[in-house]
Amino acid sequence: MSFLYKRCRTWAIAGIWLAAQAACKKSDGYNDVVSGDMTKPGVVTNVKVNNFNGGAYITYTLPASKNLLYVQAEYKINDQTSRQVKSSYYSDSLTVSGFAKSQDYKVVLYAVSRAQVKSDPVEVTVHPETPPYLLARPTVVLTRDFGGVNIQVTNTAKANLGIITVTPDAVTKKLEIVNQNYTNQENVSYSVRGYDTLMRRFGVYITDQWGNISDTVFADLIPIYETQMDKSRFQEMRFPTDVGTDFDWFIRYLWDNKTTAPGFHSTFPTSEPLPKWITFDMGQSAKLSRYTANFRGIDGSNNFLWSSGAPQTWVLWGRNTAAADEALPTDSMALPAVGQATPGGWINMGKFHLPAQPSGLIAPQYTNADLAYWNAGFPFNFNLDLPKVRYMRFQCFTNAGGSNDFFNIMELSFWGDPR
Known part of the structure; x- marks a missing residue:
């Protein structure tokens, strides 16, 4: 399948993500003939335009036609794609969107009767500001990462965008899509991995829900x-300073390759507040690149998503010299800088935070997408300047439930270079 053909199919491939968006011609309830009155309605008047990024708001005065049902806008968003937008007679405005560029576009407005009779056309010119996908394109930054490329994009409009990564196929040498990231987050940073340590060309383009594609x-x-x-x-x-365990959820379950119960659970109940920490030995020294943390989710009939003992804020500590005990800093705002060590030699590997629910809901509410996001585990990158380490400490400062007295983890997985 060619790169160009795949670009055309991008939003079809998106599947569930695209299905959540508004279709260009969705069922609107305006199609039934509910009147035998074939009188042509009057036209809309006093039309005004307020442009925004990728679209425009259009306001107007409705005609005094008794059989008016809706106002329809017809326009092209690029050289190929036409759209229709309808607004009922209860409203005096509609929104046109999806334009490919910041330039003049013609929008034709019709008043439509209950018998589906159109008025004479009223043509208006809109000049949308720069569409969000084109705003995002200059912010794309590609940097080498462990096993591949790190991609950073700023989506100031928080629009629904597709960030599409391409690289040459090993056999055909043609550019092929290898990753499609659909998001409305403002600050996007993620990595595409699985590649050898050989020079490779990576490319990223931005697309939107209407099929517009950047360079x-x-x-x-x-x-x-x-x-x-x-x-x-x-x-x-x-x-001695490590926290104890409870419910027979021991530290060793953090690397049993299972994300279901049991995992690790700190002492509970307890009157001692966080922060608390645990210590473990990876058995080999490595310059770590990233890790994935899995937390307790739907366990039987209980919902622990973004709640209970899931760590909300935590710090990972590492060292390559023989592990020694030390009371770690208890103020998360007064830590040594990342890469710097405590007096006892524990190096700050980074302060991390539990990502928010993609849906924006508040626990215990969640969507299927939230659940899938949680179950996949949360990936985090380490600073590339960190030294090799062997011994690790996980220090939890706050939990998602807000009780801030205990924490639990299901699985921890680490990647890096042990050579």
Whole structure:
């Protein structure tokens, strides 16, 4: 399948993501003939335009026709695609959107009767501001990452965008789509991995829900070597300052390759507030690149999504010299800088936060997309300047439930370069 053909099919491939968007010609309830009055309605008057990024608001005065049902706008968003938008007679405005560029476009307005009789056309010119997908395109930054490329995009409009990554196919050498990230987040940063440490061309273009496509940003990069840390080498450790366990949920369950119960659970109930921490040995030194954390989700009939003991804010500590006990800093705002160590030698590997629900709902409410996002585990990158480490500490400062006295984790997986 060619790269160009795939570009045309991008939004079809999107599947569920696209289905959530408004279709160009969805069922609108205006199609039934509910009147035998074939009188042509009057035209809309006093038309005014207020442009915005990628579209325009159009207001007007409705005609005094008794059989008026709706006002319809017909327009082209680019050289190929036409759209229709309808607004009932209860409203004096409609929105036209999806335009490919910031330029003049003609929009034709019709008043339509209950017998589906159109008025004479009224033509209005709109000049949308720069569409969100074109606003995002200059912000694309591609940098080499462990196993591939890191992609950063700023979506100031928080619009529904597709960030599409392409790279040459190993056999055909033609550019092929290898990743499609659909999002409305303002600040986007993620990595596409699975590539050898050889020079490779990566490209990213931005598309929107109407099929508009930007030019492609290219970068020739050499991915950094990484492999998943061998969990069979992991061992739990226990120092006097470490938190205890409860419910037979032990530290060793954090690397049993299972994201279902049991996992690790700190002592509960307890009157001692967070922060609390645990210590473990990866069994080998490595320059870590990233990790994935899985937290307790739907467990039986109980819903723990974005609640209860799921860590909300935490810090990972590491060291390559023999692990030694030390009371870690208890103020998350007064930590040593990332890459710097405590007096006892524990290096701050990064402060991390639980991502919000994609739907914007508040727990215990959630959508299927929220659940899938949670179950996939949360990926986090390490700073590329960090040194090799072998011994790790997970320090939880706050939990998602807000009680801030305990925490639990189901699985931790690490990647990096142990050579």
